Amino acid sequence: MTSALELHQISKVYGSGPSEVNALRAVDLSVERGELVAVMGPSGSGKSTLLTIAGSLEEPSSGEVLVDGVDLASVSRSDRATMRRRSIGYVFQDFNLLPGLTALENVTLPLELDGVRAKAARATGVEAMEELDVAEHADRYPDELSGGERQRVAIARAIVGERGLLLADEPTGALDSVNSEGVMRLLRAATHRGVAGVVVTHEAQLASWADRVVFLRDGHVVDQTAAAPGPESLLAAGERR
Amino acid sequence: MSVPHALLALLSEGPKYGLRLQNEFQSRTGEVWPLNVGQVYTTLQRLERDGLVETDDGEDEGSRKRYRITSAGDRELAEWLRTPPDLVPPPRDELVIKLLVALQIPGIDIHELLQAHRRHVVEIMQRYTRIKAEAAEDDVPLALVADAELFRLEAIVRWLDAADVRLKQRPSLAPAAVADPSLEPTPAMEVSR
Numbered sequence: 001m002t003s004a005l006e007l008h009q010i011s012k013v014y015g016s017g018p019s020e021v022n023a024l025r026a027v028d029l030s031v032e033r034g035e036l037v038a039v040m041g042p043s044g045s046g047k048s049t050l051l052t053i054a055g056s057l058e059e060p061s062s063g064e065v066l067v068d069g070v071d072l073a074s075v076s077r078s079d080r081a082t083m084r085r086r087s088i089g090y091v092f093q094d095f096n097l098l099p100g101l102t103a104l105e106n107v108t109l110p111l112e113l114d115g116v117r118a119k120a121a122r123a124t125g126v127e128a129m130e131e132l133d134v135a136e137h138a139d140r141y142p143d144e145l146s147g148g149e150r151q152r153v154a155i156a157r158a159i160v161g162e163r164g165l166l167l168a169d170e171p172t173g174a175l176d177s178v179n180s181e182g183v184m185r186l187l188r189a190a191t192h193r194g195v196a197g198v199v200v201t202h203e204a205q206l207a208s209w210a211d212r213v214v215f216l217r218d219g220h221v222v223d224q225t226a227a228a229p230g231p232e233s234l235l236a237a238g239e240r241r
Numbered sequence: 242m243s244v245p246h247a248l249l250a251l252l253s254e255g256p257k258y259g260l261r262l263q264n265e266f267q268s269r270t271g272e273v274w275p276l277n278v279g280q281v282y283t284t285l286q287r288l289e290r291d292g293l294v295e296t297d298d299g300e301d302e303g304s305r306k307r308y309r310i311t312s313a314g315d316r317e318l319a320e321w322l323r324t325p326p327d328l329v330p331p332p333r334d335e336l337v338i339k340l341l342v343a344l345q346i347p348g349i350d351i352h353e354l355l356q357a358h359r360r361h362v363v364e365i366m367q368r369y370t371r372i373k374a375e376a377a378e379d380d381v382p383l384a385l386v387a388d389a390e391l392f393r394l395e396a397i398v399r400w401l402d403a404a405d406v407r408l409k410q411r412p413s414l415a416p417a418a419v420a421d422p423s424l425e426p427t428p429a430m431e432v433s434r
Binding site: 040205208 | 367
């Protein structure tokens with residue numbers, strides 16, 4: 001079975017000569033459907049670049065990106081744009097909602113750009129907003145929503161339709177820790193419904209919601225966590241104390 | 242975790258048997274802090290000796306003792322709740338000591354060492370987060386206990402991150418130790434003893 005996302009030997013170089021920066025160096029990463037992977041690393045480690053390349057917002061200098069088994073380099077520019085709209089959802093730190101559109105219009109925008117009729121898009125959009133418990137705010141504008149509500153709308157926009165890959169860059173932004181936990185619960189719930197998720201963060205508490213944590217440093221994947229043995233091992237450890 | 246005070250708190254709700262105290266302690270700490278029944282009874286004996294609880298044994302439950310909090314126990318509990326926990330002097334942190342020692346040993350890849358500890362801590366955090374994720378969202382006591390552990394562990398990861406940056410910015414620190422094997426013990430080494 002093909003992975004939802006596969007990165008093979010991805011490198012990214014910005015600039016040239018003395019100002020050359022190697023943002024990513026020969027990175028391999030694959031993410032399965034239903035799996036939430038966190039990419040952790042300090043600023044400048046290349047984690048945001050990794051996400052933009054995985055989401056085809058940027059091209060690698062070398063290496064292959066496969067989304068659902070399709071090599072992004074093998075498809076035309078317009079097909080790539082279609083893939084971005086249909087298969088990949090993005091959640092950004094600053095939410096990136098368009099201020100002139102209502103919450104629902106923000107959610108349905110990718111569908112409408114993709115040619116879905118307004119009425120059908122609206123029904124699908126409301127469904128995604130209901131899943132995230134923000135349907136009651138459908139007709140409000142982003143500046144009429146709290147930070148937590150805005151981020152829920154942004155996640156609804158990322159999962160609306162039949163997206164198989166969810167990419168999130170520091171998705172909890174400036175939210176407090178309890179609201180941040182709410183966002184991670186939603187991302188986790190989305191992946192448990194079969195979506196593949198990648199969350200980029202420098203915060204260990206957010207990363208700990210993932211099934212697997214990949215550590216990036218100076219553009220290299222240096223390490224990753226082992227499969228979690230489950231909470232019962234903590235209780236056993238406690239009894240030995 | 243102060244087991245005596247936790248038991249006093251449970252008894253402040255009304256008289257209880259030892260076994261019930263054990264069950265309530267575990268369920269209210271989200272079962273993150275297991276407590277065996279032997280610990281419960283030895284703690285209750287100490288509390289009784291100190292006049293903080295009393296028993297009304299032999300009533301209708303055979304030989305089992307039922308414990309109740311005394312007025313001295315109520316006062317002790319109220320005072321304990323308001324007493325700041327013992328934060329100074331700091332505990333001697335094994336991880337800090339390991340890093341200080343590693344800085345003195347030639348040929349150690351400090352960043353790799355920091356990463357090994359970081360991964361280990363994040364793996365434990367994943368397990369606590371899973372406890373929280375799998376519990377009912379309204380299980381507040383469990384969330385509070387898991388949060389406390391997660392913030393404590395996150396602080397360790399942040400310290401490791403900061404150490405990584407500091408050592409990267411001052412690459413001369415570790416090689417200096419490599420260059421001079423006859424180095425006298427430094428204050429850092431003294432701390433580690």
